[in-house]
Amino acid sequence: MMLGGAGMLLAASPAQAADTSYRTECIPPAISGLPPVEGTTVVQLTAPAEAKVGDTVEVVWKTVEAASKNPDVLDLDKDTVKPTGTIKVGGAATGTLQMEGPRQNPPIPKNSAMVLPDMKGTLKLEKAGEITLTPDAYNINVSKPISTDTKCSPKETVKTGATIKVTAGGGSTTGGTTSGATAGGTTSGSTGGSTTAGGTTSGSTTSGSTTAGGTTSGSGGGQTDFPGKEVAVHFTCTSPGPADISSKVTINAKKSGGSYALTVKTAKGVMDSPAALPAGALKPSMDIVIKGADKGSVKVTGPANAEPLEQGKPVDLSDMTGTYKPGASGKSTLSPGTLTIDVTLGASKINIPCKVKGSVTPSLELDTTAQQGGASGSTTSGSTGTTGSSAGGTDSGGGLAATGAGGTGTLRALGLVAGTAILLGGAVFTFTPWRRLRGTR
Missing domain, CATH: 2.60.40 (Immunoglobulin-like)
Known part of the structure; x- marks a missing residue:
């Protein structure tokens, strides 16, 4: 048959x-x-x-x-x-x-x-x-x-x-099994996560310059470039986000006057796309935590995905950028903090914060001089719109980046109620957690 x-x-x-x-x-x-x-x-x-x-x-x-x-x-x-x-x-x-x-x-x-x-x-x-x-x-x-x-x-x-x-008729009496497929008889949309390439984190963040240990001496020799070291970070996300994301993160800095232009890189294929998403729909941002002589955090952002994303395929996050203005003099460390994933379709948004689980080794240490209006003890939005061109989009593939949206309460409510369903469109029967969107790097 x-x-x-x-x-x-x-x-x-x-x-x-x-x-x-x-x-x-x-x-x-x-x-x-x-x-x-x-x-x-x-x-x-x-x-x-x-x-x-x-x-x-x-x-x-x-x-x-x-x-x-x-x-x-x-x-x-x-x-x-x-x-x-x-x-x-x-x-x-x-x-x-x-x-x-x-x-x-x-x-x-x-x-x-x-x-x-x-x-x-x-x-x-x-x-x-x-x-x-x-x-x-x-x-x-x-x-x-x-x-x-x-x-x-x-x-x-x-x-x-x-x-x-x-x-019995004029036809063959042999056979007895059906073939496996007719044209268009199945649909795509498998989200099992098995499509992720397990080893895609190799060297995808920064070049060999990251072996410098991330410690700098900001006051001497007119140095302007301060490469950070690659550190492993494990994030746990709030529903409806993925259960967890693991990635290597590198924070690099370039001194300009008394401030620093930050560029944050993550590993390639840090997670799978949760669905087929149009260009500009998915954007990450990150809070860079400052400790030591200075304290506070700086948000780094970047451009949205330039190309549509295929469901279940690995997604690369593009470089995220922002400006750090020191609020105290002395040695301060910069470490990866909360990663935020924003998915936007029209007026509907899902905002998913992914918090750092466990301790994180600082990626960069700077010897800073306090600047008026600096970060000491505060949270600043480092992405001013003028720094994004310095590093955004250097990774091809997903080309994803950040919105800088800091208020998670309202947007998360949208995600759990209206935004989630708008995004789904096809969740016509019910909904399920974003369990399969995960990072394996």
């Missing part, structure tokens, strides 16, 4: 249709902030009751009831929903039949039943006998505001949905 993409479709006897109900778990895109949900899926399979060997028959999957409603957060636009699914083939033949529906749906308001278009697949019959068709897993893709997938799978043994009695 083969999946047929061509040839005449036959219905040698009246088609049969029956409802099949089964308990289902749906897992939405990995960037959402709520857990999976279980519900009941009701499917009606339509297929010929009888056919002959050599016939190519059409099977139709009608979703009578989806496992969950559209959440009470986001209205889904007309013609944005596309389902794909799998039917298990048993009896005289074994294998799977890939099903696909058009991107066709009426507008689906918040907190209303999901309306999915019918899925179809074609099956070429190559062996006489009784063939059973059983609905299995299915996927819901929503194209706006970004392309996302919700994956649904049975949580119990599913009853047969249709049976085809195949009688």
